[in-house]
Structures are given as structure tokens and as C-alpha cells.
Amino acid sequence: MLIKSYGSAVQGVNAYTITVEVNVSAGTKYFLVGLPDNAIKEGEQRIESALKQYGFKVPRQKVVINMAPADIRKEGAAYDLTIAMGILAASGQMAADNLKNYIIMGELSLDGSLRPIKGVLPIAIQARKEGYKGFILPAQNAREAGIVNNLDVIGVESIKDAIDFLDGKVDIKPLVVNTRDIFEETVDQYAADFADVQGQENIKRALEIAAAGGHNVIMIGPPGAGKTMLAKRLPSILPPLSLHEALETTKIHSVAGKLGEAASLFSTRPYRSPHHTISDVALVGGGGIPQPGEISLAHNGVLFLDELPEFKRTVLEVMRQPLEERRVTISRAKTTIDFPANFMLVASMNPCPCGFYNHPEKECVCGPGIVQRYLNKVSGPLLDRIDLHVEVTPVTFDEMTATRKAEDSRTIRERVVRARDLQVQRFKEINYIHSNAMMPSQMVKDICQINEAGRALLKTAMERLGLSARAYDRILKVSRTIADLADSPEIKIEHLAEAIQYRSLDREGWAS
Missing domain, CATH: 3.40.50.300 (P-loop containing nucleotide triphosphate hydrolases)
Structure with missing residues (x-):
């Protein structure tokens, strides 16, 4: 029986949905394909031990698991729960109807409890963007995912909680975080x-x-x-x-x-x-x-x-x-x-x-x-x-x-x-x-214009203080900021004079 469950891979600060296809058929052996790293491959032992704690088992048949798209490398143990749910549904040990509605991620302990994972926020953002109903993840990460609204965040303590929720045996209320209110209170x-x-x-x-x-x-x-x-x-x-x-x-x-x-x-x-x-x-x-x-x-x-x-x-x-x-x-x-x-x-x-x-x-x-x-x-x-x-x-x-x-x-x-x-x-x-x-250099000339008196002051400063050529643009940018603080539309001579004094290390002989 072929079943699909859904996880997510984080690259940089963005997430990409990973489809975990599980097929249980006549035969023997356990096959895991789709560029998984060692942490994912070792998950077979964690999954088997976790399922045994609650009376479930990895079927003694041919189990083929494909993580698609197959050309993206999958890394980390966070796919344990995704794969476990697919195996249970494909072997008929739990209902498969709700799997298509949720992104499922979590690292399993040998006793079936869940460990926290990284990158939860970008995964939740991508899940909402792609129209998934919710995100099933370790309870420790639930508050982080709750930052994203319009997504049911289901925090679970163990693999048994996740199985019972997807089977409809228990009703876990989604975590609701009023992000805007919390942000405005603590900003x-x-x-x-x-x-x-x-x-x-x-x-x-x-x-x-x-x-x-x-x-x-x-x-x-x-x-x-x-x-x-x-x-x-x-x-x-x-x-x-x-x-x-x-x-x-x-x-x-x-x-x-x-x-x-x-x-x-x-x-x-x-x-x-x-x-x-x-x-x-x-x-x-x-x-x-x-x-x-x-x-x-x-x-x-x-x-x-x-x-x-x-x-x-x-x-x-x-x-x-x-x-x-x-x-x-x-x-x-x-x-x-x-x-x-x-x-x-x-x-x-x-x-x-x-x-x-x-x-x-x-x-x-x-x-x-x-x-x-x-x-x-x-x-x-x-x-x-x-x-x-x-x-x-x-x-x-x-x-x-x-x-x-x-x-x-x-x-x-x-x-x-x-x-x-x-x-x-x-x-x-x-x-x-x-x-x-x-501002790039070409824009400095247009925005940081100075009058003749300012030009004379800057020339004198560069000659007498031995300021390097690289200091020129920096002085103009800083003087524009000083003028902004003074709410002045143009750069005045006093703004330039203050900016010049902030170039200590450009002065020739400063450390002699």
C-alpha cells in the first residue's frame, strides 16, 4: 500500500516541502532513498524502538521509503516522525485520511517521546503558504510555530499523541499565539x-x-x-x-x-x-x-x-x-x-x-x-x-x-x-x-552636495589632517546624517566640521 506523508527541508532561511512516499509490499528488507543523510538512515532504529513502546511495529515486509524531490539532500533526525507516520499508515496500523492535511516533523527518542527540532518557523511559514491545514511537531517547538497565524499548530509530547490525533481518538487543541499583541507589548x-x-x-x-x-x-x-x-x-x-x-x-x-x-x-x-x-x-x-x-x-x-x-x-x-x-x-x-x-x-x-x-x-x-x-x-x-x-x-x-x-x-x-x-x-x-x-558613491555626489564654504573646509581638512581619499565619501555621508538629525535640508558647514572629527584613524601620523 502506497501512502504519502509530508515534512520539510530548510535551506538557508527558507523551507521546502518534502514528500515522504512509503510503500509496503510483499518481500523483505527496508529501503530508504531520496538522498537522506546518516542521521535519517539511523532513524530506522529509533522508529522501531519508539513504535514498540506503544504496541506498534515496523512491518516485516518490503518497506520502500522515498523522500522527494530526490535531488535535494535531506539532513537531520527531524524526519523520524514523518517516516514513522507513513509506515504506520502504509501498513494499516493507523488511518491515512488526515496525513495529507499536515506537515509532520519531529525527532524520536527510543521511548517514543519527541525531541525539539531546528528551523520550525520557516517550516510553519511555508506550510501556511502551501495551504496545509496544520503542523504536527514536538510540544517544545509549538510556541515558535504559533507565531504563524492561520495554521493549526499541534504540539505533541510523544509519537502516541500524534497517532491518536491523526486517528481522531484524541482532540488536541491548536496552540494560539497572539503574535501582534505580544510583539507590541514587548517591543x-x-x-x-x-x-x-x-x-x-x-x-x-x-x-x-x-x-x-x-x-x-x-x-x-x-x-x-x-x-x-x-x-x-x-x-x-x-x-x-x-x-x-x-x-x-x-x-x-x-x-x-x-x-x-x-x-x-x-x-x-x-x-x-x-x-x-x-x-x-x-x-x-x-x-x-x-x-x-x-x-x-x-x-x-x-x-x-x-x-x-x-x-x-x-x-x-x-x-x-x-x-x-x-x-x-x-x-x-x-x-x-x-x-x-x-x-x-x-x-x-x-x-x-x-x-x-x-x-x-x-x-x-x-x-x-x-x-x-x-x-x-x-x-x-x-x-x-x-x-x-x-x-x-x-x-x-x-x-x-x-x-x-x-x-x-x-x-x-x-x-x-x-x-x-x-x-x-x-x-x-x-x-x-x-x-x-x-548610499553608493555615485549617489553621494547627488544627495550630499555642499556649498563653496563647505568645499573649502573639506579641502583644508584633507590637506592639513592628512586624511586619506577614502575618508571623503564617509565624511559626506556622516555629515548628511548629522544634517538629518538637525532637520536641515542642506549640509551646513557645522555639520561637515563635526563629521570631519570622526575620522581619527585616517589622520596621517595619528600613531606616530
Whole structure:
């Protein structure tokens, strides 16, 4: 008897329906075809043991299982439940009528209970898109799938629950999650706030500009100056996530298996801070079964690289293309997978190995040439993609003990949102540009026009400060963002002057 059950394969952040065809006929042996990996092949033992726990069995006949389409490689143990349901229906041990209505996924334990799986959200989205009535999956993943409306999410604890539900012996109520209400209740609830930071007003201003224009930023300063503390608070001043952005971000974390049992839609912008020992594959994504890396997990949020020169050179260099294209392409012999990677890069570094170069009080003990050699660990092409270079100085005792309350994140965010709204209007005809930082060079000339006085100031700055040619476009982009924050239609000379000071590492002789 030939029966079809339905599962799903996740490639990148998208899912594709897999049809599991099971035919039980006269003969012997168990055949599994359709490019399954070892985890799926080993499922035969798990399925047989799980079924025995509840009085069912794998028929001692010829069982042929085909996973179609056969040219897509199937990976992982999540097909255990799909195959088990097909075997039971094909051998007449359960009714087959309801199989066509549901996507069924789950990894089986030997006792018949179900383990959680990865990639539930994109599978649920695809199931609704293709018109399936529901999705039967492990109870631990049910809340994650419940994000998708108009789909019956049936969370089951064991294979017996799934059999009884499909046989009509028990009625399991679909899990209902009011996604929009939960999202609106929790949106922008950040634990860290700029109100906690005393002093450092110039650094807060630089981060506000970075947030308003989507600019990458690097902070250079001695240990304990507050670089990490400030970076942690940057997501709290970024514009709130839209529902579409939240869904996109949640999909990536679902594929990576980073959502827990209490998973819900992402309501705050992600903040990722990998250790400097990270490998290039862990940062950008890839592996035997391609998985999103840290830069994709930071999509729509902030990627913070602390102690930038301590990262391996190869790790930093692989970020150059994703910073430009805002996506990562993982190529394999038979497939190419794209992961989104639209993130803000925030980096921090000490000015030298001892950390006290240019310190107002402590003396640097690094020898001649050591400082420049330390800075050279970060390549010019990577610095070329960072718009703001900010020098961080230690907070004074008076600033630390001041009783005046600092400006909170909500107030700063309101100014950032107003500036972003101007940019949305400016780029409304261009789908792939949403902020000033994303402008290509040819567009900078049209949008970031300056008057004669501004041109003279920029020329003087480039000559006297020894600014490199690559700083020119960056200064114009940042000055356009500063003008947006000031609600100014044109770039004024004071906007240019402020933008010029954020190019510390481009100055000739900065580390001499």
C-alpha cells in the first residue's frame, strides 16, 4: 500500500516541502532513498524502538521509503516522525485520511517521546503558504510555530499523541499565539539604557549619529573607558523593529536553533558579541550543513567586536563583502545558500598593546613602532567600511559622581527615528537603500552636495589632517546624517566640521 506523508527541508532561511512516499509490499528488507543523510538512515532504529513502546511495529515486509524531490539532500533526525507516520499508515496500523492535511516533523527518542527540532518557523511559514491545514511537531517547538497565524499548530509530547490525533481518538487543541499583541507589548524593552551612563557625552553623540544613519563605528580608547558599556546600549536607541524585520530576525535564530521553549517573535534588535577566538566560519556562517554565523544572527541589529586587533586577520577579512552586500553567500558543489546580514558593525580597540597611548594621565610603555604595528592588525579595506572613528577618553571622577541624570535611550531614539523617517522618504524609490550609510558613491555626489564654504573646509581638512581619499565619501555621508538629525535640508558647514572629527584613524601620523 502506497501512502504519502509530508515534512520539510530548510535551506538557508527558507523551507521546502518534502514528500515522504512509503510503500509496503510483499518481500523483505527496508529501503530508504531520496538522498537522506546518516542521521535519517539511523532513524530506522529509533522508529522501531519508539513504535514498540506503544504496541506498534515496523512491518516485516518490503518497506520502500522515498523522500522527494530526490535531488535535494535531506539532513537531520527531524524526519523520524514523518517516516514513522507513513509506515504506520502504509501498513494499516493507523488511518491515512488526515496525513495529507499536515506537515509532520519531529525527532524520536527510543521511548517514543519527541525531541525539539531546528528551523520550525520557516517550516510553519511555508506550510501556511502551501495551504496545509496544520503542523504536527514536538510540544517544545509549538510556541515558535504559533507565531504563524492561520495554521493549526499541534504540539505533541510523544509519537502516541500524534497517532491518536491523526486517528481522531484524541482532540488536541491548536496552540494560539497572539503574535501582534505580544510583539507590541514587548517591543523595545531593553535592559540597558543610556541613562545609566555618566559622562561620555561626545561618545553618546557619535553613537546617536551612527544609529541615525546606520553607520558602522569603531571606538578607540584605554581599558575601562566604557567602550563595551556604550556598545551594549546602542540597540536601545535604534528605531524599533517592524513586524516584518522581527519575523525575518526570528527565522534566522530559528534555523540556528537559538530559540528556546519560550520562543516568541523577536521584539528587540539583536546584539551579538562574539569572542575574539571565533573562526571565520562561525562568524560568517557555513559548515558541513550550512548554518547562519554571528553576522547573520546580528541581522537587523548590532554586531560588536571587542578588542578588534585581537581577532585573526582572516576572520576580519571575510567580513568585507558582507558589509558591502548586506548578505552572505555560502557556495557548495550542488547548492548556493544566501543568509541575510544587514547589521551595524560596532568595534572597539585599545590604542596600543598596553592600552594607554594618548592617555591623559597614564604613560604608554610601548616601544617605538609598536603602536603603529598594533593598529596595522586592522586592515585598511576594513577600516574603509567603518564610517565613524571615535576616540574614547576615561570618565573623570566629577562626571562619575554627578547627580544630574543622563539623557535616556527613549529620548535619543525619538531623534534617531525622526532622522530615519527623512531617509525613508529620500530613498523611497530605491528598494535596496534604507539609510545614508547604504548610499553608493555615485549617489553621494547627488544627495550630499555642499556649498563653496563647505568645499573649502573639506579641502583644508584633507590637506592639513592628512586624511586619506577614502575618508571623503564617509565624511559626506556622516555629515548628511548629522544634517538629518538637525532637520536641515542642506549640509551646513557645522555639520561637515563635526563629521570631519570622526575620522581619527585616517589622520596621517595619528600613531606616530
